[in-house]
Amino acid sequence: MNTQRESSSHLSYDVFLSFRGEDTRKNFTSHLYFRLCQVGVNTYIDDEELRKGDVISNKLDKAIEQSRISIVVFSKNYASSSWCLDELVKILECRARLNQVVLPIFYDVDPSQVRKQTGCFGEALAKQKQRLFGAEIMEKWKAALTEAANLSGWDLRNIADGHESKFIESIIKQVLQEVNQTPLDVAHYPIGLDSSIQHIELLLQSGCEHEVRMVGICGVGGIGKTTLAKAIYNRIFQQFDGSCFLSDVRSKTEEFGLVKLQEKLLNQILKSKEFDVDSVAEGVNLIKARLGSQKVLIVLDDVDHRSQLESLTRERSWFGSGSAIIITTRDEHLLYGLGTSEIYQAKLLNDNEAQQLFSRHAFNSFSPPQEYDELAQDVIQYSGGLPLALVTLGSHFQGRSIEEWGHEFKKLRAIPHCDIQKILKISFDGLDDNTQSVFLDITCAFHGCYEDEVTKTLNACGFYTESAISTLVQRNLLQRDCRYLVMHDPVRDMGREIVRLESPRDSGKRSRLFNPQEVRDVLQGNKGSENVEVLVVERRALKGVKLSIKAFQKMINLRVLKIDDLYISGNFELLSKEIRWLSWKGCPLKYIPSNFPAEKLVVLNMEGSDVQDFGLNLQCCRSLKELNLSDCKRLRSTPNFRGSKSLKILSFENCSSLKEIHPSIGNLESVKE
Template structure:
């Protein structure tokens, strides 16, 4: 069995062999009290371990007894008069308390004919016993362990014979039996047949709880898409923790229970389970709320509400923390993140998809009853896992469905899945869709069928124009995990969620596609268009050009589609009367349109987006005065387009894209009338001679891109009038200088002006900026001034004062030193200095607390970096082809990042990488070998005295071993093998290079475990030769100082 599965299954299922373990002094109570207790436990069906006298030989308890303790849910300790005189009993007690701590077992002390204070303080007979122990060769440390164990056990809640049932043993035993039955009847839940990947999520939840105050009521909300494993995770957490509470309750399927039986029944069930009283009845929701508050406010309870879908369920069951006793934990699972708005940020946990390895293991268990796939099924298994998107529901469903089928049957089923989702998966995912209002459903279906992967702003504007409240709908879909926003503002769906939406549309008319609201399946679209089978029900149409292959299509094919709102097509040849197209069109995407001009009767009055990229248009003759709703016009890469349209009347236009229009020579001066224009993007319009000064009237313009416009020699003098401009990109143009008015661009954040690398030496005036002293806008965050061969005098005079600067690239310039210091650039994250051939010294970059990336390459004259330390956020440093520079790294360099990992400031980083042209490992690196493999044993005295922070790994290498492998460095810690990082070879790979990694204690290599003294570390490389290896171990001493300690190199 795979080790991963062993771990997952053992930690999320019941692992107890016995319900009770009895610990007692045999000569005191075996034939009396303990014997009677054991008989009664057995009579009521409680599986109890009681040892055989034959097992009690010597002073050390046997492995068989240790195993019995570990596998018992409850340990009952019968403290009697002579209990402490037995070293066996005392060792057993220590083991029991260890299991209580590590395995969360319950311990129930019974004080039989002995005062609890004697046990707690070791007085009376217990004191006499310890006096004798001192005379025996047990050792002071073991005796102290026994004392501590007795004190801890006596402080636990237990039973004292003299204070219960007036000393009557039979009644005393009955009371104990009642409590034991109450505990053992709290059975764990069945988590899953194969709970792969669950343990890591349980650890995440435990981390959330670790930072919370123990006395407060904790709430955790687990949210995520249907089928991702929220219920499985909640069950695993419940099993892990329910014994730590006075009482517990797991309410399954709250959504359907509330729908079928009502909230009152749910309140009854919660009270009955928590109070263990099936007779409790609730007359109304208000009465149920009162009873929950009244009866549970002093109880430490664990309550799980699974699959909540409405706020009233939370309001009636767990609304206020004050309803429950201190230390209680309330867990809620839901598909709708909005229901968790009252939870703190650290109380909300989004369930994650499985990783690739976990997805394969889970699928294989259900498909093959094994954790791996037979060789001939591997490729198909990977295809199906890719199709499933690593969603556990899909993996389990499809694996079980395909189990026992031939490889041919697998192939048929997989092809079927591509067009029709599995009904069980569809049923679960569709629950979220069914809970939406009509408008939000329409938005969901539009995105699933047409706008998956499209820009959120453009889709929102279009759908608003269709009469939907798109912002609200999209927000709802995101909160319900039916939709996601990517980092670059695209709308994306999990593939199975998208397929669920498409299947809903298919079922609108399974046999007649022309009567569906949205058409997108290529073959069906072809049949509808060629057969003129469309209808007024069609609102969205997506055409795949591969189905038509240059065929002509008549506009009559669209005649019946009177309600068509969205038309997306590519390279489609259409002829006829364009007036037949729907006047309801809001979005038209016609890439590679073969028309030379757009017909005058084209129905564009309601268009919001017009995308004509890569078309053959010579002139854009469409009257934009009629396009009052048009927000985006994309004419990118229309290589034959000579001039822009007349923009008069286009007051709504926000985005104008003209990039790659290589024949474009002029911009119509009416562009000044685009009062709403935000984005003007026209890179690589090589024949465009100038920008009209009227462009500076665009008061809303935020982004201007003229990269690659080689014929543009100047920018308008009044450029500073663009008060809203945030980004100016003017690289690879003919521009020699920026106008002085650039200083007036107060909102400018990004200024990118890159020259071209020139192989032939030229004069400064030919190859760079004309020398003009100017200042840059104060709030620039990204500044790229490269390959203009600027000298110190050419550098803008206020760079050192740009306190908002985050990215600075001055590559390809001619300065000998930088005429500013970095002390005020506190926000700087990236610094690039490449091909600065004359650079000799670099001012101190220490204390740049946000610097993440430093690249210094091909600076052959650089001899000194004044100071390079105290960079707590650094992630990547490259210092390559700087042959005059000595190794700038000292031992103290790693102290700041090490401490930042410890404080959590660097928690989003996995490691730190440094690439350095250097063939020696510095002497301060305490452990090093001249070899391609290194084995090191950690110092043995570290556990109590020092906190391990991490390690520096230093490799000196010069070439690849194999041309087809990915060069990597690997580390094994206590037998756990982990890839450190793929190696990024410098541009010329023949020189010796040092690859340095800082591996913090939170790195995946440590698998969440703190490395211990005496553990072994192994380091080696694959597909690349490591000539030397060094390991430098960092610790935090008792005074908070970072120090290094040597290990033992084998």
Template structure:
């Protein structure tokens, strides 16, 4: 917004730069009846450069101008640029190229297009106002009480999503072991980029919801959240697929499909990128990275356990509700961090269960956990084990009980005596489902819990 305190000129001032960075939505009106000034073109180029990885939504409004004219600098826009070229010195030709690139970029972002004769201008403006109101009044989803170590991971996933590049539809997979924070990360990313999309939908606990209510229920939820229709009726998954494709192929949507464990869930809900409008983004969270490969999701991010510093910080916040803690608790805190091995779920459960307890109670509880694991943590982690075939469960138990940190080649040779040549397949499945890992030096490892 240009107010009296922002002096106009050829360059983007520091005050205007600050105003842009504190904004959420940038509406740029491109009109056949308006020849853009050098100031406007500088501002446009700056903003398009600034939005990379940021939370700013760029909304182009094409008023009696064809986006393709902008893309190729034809018509009145082309004439305006030609006039600028005459005024610019030889040393300023680079600036002209920057403006041309900015106009090309803005023409590739989906926005609102008004043509004379289509509808009344006031109705067109009303649509834009309503859209902006929906976005600024949107309540973010709950992320976490203490989002320790989350910010850097959010930035990495946002780079994979490449929000702002509207020529393509990207699907990004987030995978890792149970309780490591995949859902928390996906919610944080979802909140930070939601304003960039026409419609948004977060389908939580897909594994559980599909088991309880069936896939058509999830398909109806997706359609309700994105197109707003409550009474969409269909009787089969195939019918649902057809309706999703028809209703969403022109919409720029953000969709999170959380905790997927079967290929049929992805086929019913996200299908192919062509189901959604240009610029759409789909985030899939799963414990099974092979599901992502089978669905041709090439952009993936593995959520790792917290390092000791972040783990200790998260535990302190959950157990004491502040960061500075009585030094008498140093020993038990470090012992709990070692026990949790960087798993946020375990750190949160332990911290909450020991809130306000003495050091003696901490020691007693940790002794108990080492004998008999906490049920709340174990139930969450056991989901992956329960989904395995019987032979794979046996191989996992053999490795967990006897062969942790052994060489992979030795483990395969020993277990081949019982499982035959299928052993390579079984170990491959355990790796894909995030139950075991093969270290860089060829050793079989798994999380302590």
């Protein structure tokens, strides 16, 4: 891919006007120049003083190079000027080297005369030859005239019945379509983009020059996929016959439908407003028919459904050789049709980049002032290298006193910033009910836990956990770190905020309780409700506190309960009969009562407990698959295992007081360890 293309940000002019002064300066070209300036097109019109001898000046040379479009006005005496012919050669060189747009105008001349150098153009070149211009120069001029005349342009005789004013308006219309294809605004401070841009440019350059290349950029919301795609687009869009950046495909599909996106794609690439698509099927055929011979650049930003790709860029064969398609998405699964070398995982910012981006927005500098350094580092660490969080929070903290920073950050740890929450929650909203439940369980209760433990626990709750975890990983809401499941802190906090908003003022009415202070308030105040499904008591959060089982009485839908080290007394029949997973490590009770509701219990972990007798009748535990009584040093006998057909994992490791083993243990054929 051509990397020598001038960036649009370095161009000085929209249009360079090339013309024969004595033919059109005081009429047609003057009127055209006036209208171009009137509509805001930055136009360069040369002056006779810039023409020196037989060679165009350096200033003219530079003006041609720094113009996006060159308009060449071929009039009867155009070829009589060696300056005009040299300008034309230079213009066509820029077209080849810099992909400059060249638009010829045939003003009262026949395009075939320009193309074949006959009539007045042939006569003019004959006179040039008599002026002893060399054969090499003559051949360059002829080749340039032929090439320019073969380009799509305007013939005054065939447009608007020869009316110059209407003719000029048609030119203005096309020029505006060209110049309005401007670079995209990327970011106020584009920090940390360079290495990613270089990586993707290498992906786009790989393979055969004439192949249609596709690259997918995936990552969690707010990581900078769109910013990166815009930066790439700006670097390369002028290397193509046409280009289109379709932003917010997800939301625009919901709002306008796929047909409107197909229309925009066609109209923007072909610089037209003529396409009025009736159906997605018709749009597909139009894209194939009209873009099949075009070298195009298409960016589909924020794709969230296969139908969007199917309707807009399904097959590489739809587009001309050398085309490039860039797709950004939160869902890596949508890119399964691409090769592994065509997928780029957007990266979080490193510590230095994160500090620079945050500081630019918070302090308008590359590092925090000394008195703010500690507070700034806390916020930067909280942001986890996520550009969205760094930009949003940097702007949020800008201009605040040190005291205000402390108050705001304390609030932030409990309630995420609404702008960050809004962007990240888009990914959550796109999940099915099963996957949403698994996501919220992990954010509130199982962040950083073993994947096997999470899978086993949530499968016990009736979820399709393996499928949900796979989806969450593909959508960059969850990562596997060795055997553990982890999330970026802003993503985890997004999930916890969803739960908080279920009942902002009354934590006892939320589906999941995990915050130590809120758990303490709910249990000690008996404020629980039927809404509570998951309850996690942090170890030692209620150390020394004795609770009545009545604190759990209203939580009739409780399915996951983690009460390690907690002392509870009372009638255990009051506990939820829906409990599937119970962790009660360090249980201070001497025995487990027989009336414990365990019919649906799948996992029971009582590691390191003081229990001496296990009074629970395992015949009632028809669903129990795992029982962990390891390190229960006071345990004297094993339970009776008759009827325990589901039990697969059993542990009595380091039970030093164990003297009596019930003979039914020999019938546990399904136990693995």
